[in-house]
Amino acid sequence: QxxxxxxxxxxxxxxxxxxxxxxxxxxxxxxxxxxxxxxxxxxxxxxxxxxxxxxxxxxxIGTQSRLLFPQCQANGQTEQVLWSQALDKIANTFKATIEQHGADSVAFYVSGQLLTEDYYVANKFVKGFLGTANIDTNSRLCMSSAVAGHKRAFGEDIVPGCYEDFELADLIVLVGSNTAWCHPVLFQRITKAKESNPNLCVVVIDPRHTATCDIADIHLPLLSGTDVALFNGLLHWLHQHEAQDHQFVTAHTQGLSDALKQAGEHRDTKALAELCGVQLQSLEAFFDKFAKTEKVITLFSMGVNQSSQGTDKVNSIINCHLYTGRIGKPGMGPFSMTGQPNAMGGREVGGLANMLAAHMELSNPVQRDRVQRFWQSPLIASENGLKAVELFEAVEAGRIKAIWIMATNPVVSLPNADQVKRALSNCDFVVVSDITAKTDTTAYADVLLPALGWGEKDGTVTNSERCISRQRAFLNSPGEAMPDWWAISQVAKRMGFGAAFDYHHPSEIFDEHARLSAFENASSENSVSAPEAASYDWRYFNLKGLCGLSKPAYDALPPLQWPVLTPYQGTSRVLTNNRFSHPDGKARFISVKYEPPRNKASRDYPLALNSGRIRDQWHTMTRTGLAPTLGSHIPEPFIDMHPNDALLFGIKQNELARLHSQWGTLVARVQCSGNMRRGQVFVPIHWTAQTASDARVGALVNPVVDPVSGEPEFKHTPVRIEPF
Ligand code: SF4
The missing domain is CATH 3.30.200.210 (Phosphorylase Kinase; domain 1)
Incomplete structure (x- = not known):
């Protein structure tokens, strides 16, 4: 070769x-x-x-499963149509629906798989031209609790550190993350750092004993949902053991006394260890290590975010870093690991139903006005739209009558997934843009649009450390597949908004996105003045240094971490000057009170279902399912449980069993890996009705959400199990 x-x-x-x-x-x-x-x-x-x-x-790479041509459903038949026919139908239906029922009767449900340019155009179209904020994203299921926690603490959604900090830390705390399987290259970096730094201590806080525990010095297998109690207990311990950075706390924070008062509820470490279901000795060893180590980084992921108390969990972690002043410095800080390739990019362009583009707020009239003037749009949504779970509830209730779903498979991935099925089958008009012809969601489409996939599309994504990186095309477009930004722009033109959507290349969209981030935004980490900070309008998200990129310069764009204030100069670490984005420039301690998961185990549903990824599959397997190498790791869905629970419920290892929750059921083979606590079961998220005989774990997951972020509780659903 x-x-x-x-x-x-x-x-x-x-x-x-x-x-x-x-x-x-x-x-x-x-x-x-x-x-x-x-x-x-x-x-x-x-x-x-x-x-x-x-x-x-x-x-x-290949076209075997691809959707290659636009299709429409008519009289129960699917027929291939011209792009112009499909686009006309979408534009006409959205226009008529809005005229008859108002702007909030239409919605978009998009994805962290979209490139930033696609995301930007979708958000602009919906919020600035359709006049509704009913555009939400599957990133709601992934990191919206981190976003909400950052905004409460820092006044802005920002990840202060960078990956290099993992190599500089002396203590890495991994919370709610099987990093070894879900962020494997970061795990490789941590493993290497541990080899070169014998002082580096790794603490894993996770109910399951996962592959990540292979490098753990301490594993705290806490009971699902008790994180707030644990970190409140840590805050109290830090207070008792004089670990406060007095200068930092006094000069740069507010709200400590309330947070400490709440944390005091967990002053008894013995009672706390019992509440969290961990050994007292291990708990105190962790607290002691945290108190005595200066360079601490706390990495958190879905086990923290996907909870009915996800935002509070995030703030309970950030509180401990604020108390010790360990933020914005090399080797220190709270660090949210995003799940998807472009969860961060979606945040930048306002892909969530409660945000505007360039990290501005829908609820802020000054910022709304600024975005509207920049877009020169006829109107702008003025109220937050519906978040993912409530959005599909509104579809089922008939309040949303037309929906456009892009690059995601909600019939598998949302909680109470059978409700999503019902919603889409009752919805008057469903458009699905996808690269795959047959998914559990495309089955409900009135119009199917063939999208470009990885290797075919051009644009940018932003990773967990704020690094904007190019995805470049190296394959020809298959069939008639087109970029998502193009399809949206074509519909916008047909609805009379042609001038604002006259894009010919993603570089033009990126330039507009960069210019919006810098529009009336003279601020920067180094140059902010007191009056600017006082205006509540000071933002780190700024791509001023990337405005006006030519097409060749965009094509050659190197990876850069925002803020990018001067050409080609990214910023690896932010909050280094201890100025936060609240009006007074100070960070906030958030007083958080531990609450157990909303739905508790009961006699009828005695086990707690946890769900998550496995090492070699991605989401609903539309791409990874094509790779024989990846299929050989774990070839079928499974239910992992403690052997004593299996015995108790008459379940045999390697045999099929049925799991029931109040919301749905699934059948899968049981394994007793030895990694599970008593009372908990784990099922992977990947299998679908297309890839297995309907092992959609989403069908069982309770539709409970965090009240602040709207992120669903994927880690705790009461279930029962029986032999199949
Ligand atoms: Fe890197 Fe891709 Fe593996 Fe994630 S899935 S660690 S981005 S190679």
């Missing part, structure tokens, strides 16, 4: 929020794949590393 070096493309992995740089080369004379994939040594996220999902990308 020979490599054609002339045809090498630098792009970004389409899977997790690590955002690894990938070099793709076309191979000649290969018997297996047309392309070879390697990590890019110079990419800041992965420095040459890839996990097995990234390494297997070449196996997923």
């Amino acid at each position: 020979t490599l054609d070096t002339a045809q090498s493309t630098h792009t970004t992995c389409p899977y997790c929020g690590v955002g690894c740089g990938v070099e793709v080369r076309k191979t000649k004379n290969s018997l297996t794949h047309d392309h070879q994939v390697n990590g890019i040594d110079t990419h800041p996220a992965n420095q040459g590393r890839l996990c097995v999902k990234g390494s297997s990308l070449a196996e997923t």
Whole structure:
């Protein structure tokens, strides 16, 4: 096999929020794949590393499962149509629906798989031209609690640190994260850091004993949902053991006394250990290590966010970093690991139903006015839209009559997923843009639009450390597939908004996005003045240094961490000057009170269901399911449980069993890996009705959400199990 070096493309992995740089080369004379994939040594996220999902990308290139042409449903029949027919139908139906029922009768449900440019155009179209904020994203299911926690503490949604901090820390606390499987390249970086720094201590806080525990010095298998109690207990311990950074707390924070008062409820570490279901000795060892170590980084992910108390959990972690002044400095800080490749990029353009573009707020009239003037739009949504779970409830109730779903599979991935089925089957008009022809969601589409996939589309994504990185096309568009930004712009033109959507290349959209971030935004980390800070209008998110990029410069754009205030100068760490984005420039301690998960185990449903990813699959397997290498790791869905629970409920290992919740059921094979606590079961999220006989765990998950963020409680649903 020979490599054609002339045809090498630098792009970004389409899977997790690590955002690894990938070099793709076309191979000649290969018997297996047309392309070879390697990590890019110079990419800041992965420095040459890839996990097995990234390494297997070449196996997923092909058109076998693709949606290649626009299709419409008519009289129970699906027929291939011209793009112009499909676009006319969408524009006419959305227009008529809004005229008859108002702007809030239509909605978009989009995805952290979209590129920033697609996301930007969708958000602009819906909020600035349709006049509704009913656009939400599957990122709501992933990191919206982190967003809400950041905004409460810092006055802005911002991740202060960078991946390099993992290598500089002396204590890494991993909370609610199986990093080894879900962010594998970050796990590789932590493992290497531990090899080179014998003082580096790793603490894993997770109900399950996962592969991440392989490098743990302390594992706290806390009971699901008790994180707030644990971190309140830590805050109290820090207070008792004089670990406060007095200068930092006095000069740069507010609200400590209320937070400490609440934390005092967990002053008794013995009672706290019992509440959290962990050993007292391990708990105190963790508290002591945290108190005595200066360079501490706390990484958190879905186990924190996906909870009825997700936002409070985030703030309970941030409180401990504020108390010790460990933020905005090398090797320190709270760090949210995003799940999806572009969860962060979606936040930048206001992809959530309660945000505007460029990190501005829908609820702020000054910021609304600024965005509207910049877009020169006829109107702008003035109230928050519906968040993911409530959005599909509104569809079922008939309040939303037309919905456009892009790059996501809510019939599998949302909680109470059978409710989503009912909603879509009752909805008057469903548009689905996807790369895959047959998914559990495309089955409900009135109009199906073929989208471009990884390797075909061009744009940017932003990873967990704020690094904007290019995804570049190296394949021809299959069939009649088109970029999502193009399809939205074509509909916008048909609805009379042509001038605002006259895009010909994603570089034009990126430029507009960068200019909006800098519009009437003279602030920067170094130059902010007191009057500016006092205006509540000071934002870190600023791409001033990337305004006016030419198409060739956009094509060649290197990975850069925002804020980018001068050309090609990213910012690895923020909050370094201890100025926060609240009006007084101070961070906030948030007083948080521990509440157990909303739905508790009962006699009828005695077990708690936890769900999550496995190492070698991604979301609903539409891409990773194509790679034989990845399928060999764990080939079928499973229910993992404690062997004593299996005995108690008459379940045999390796045999099929049925799980029931109040919301749905599934059947899968039982394993007793030894990794589960008593009373808890784990089921992976990936399998669908398309890939297994309907093992959609989403069908069982309770539709309980965090009251602040709207993020669903995927980690705690009461269930019962019986032999199949
Ligand atoms: Fe892709 Fe994430 Fe693996 Fe990196 S760690 S190669 S971004 S799946």
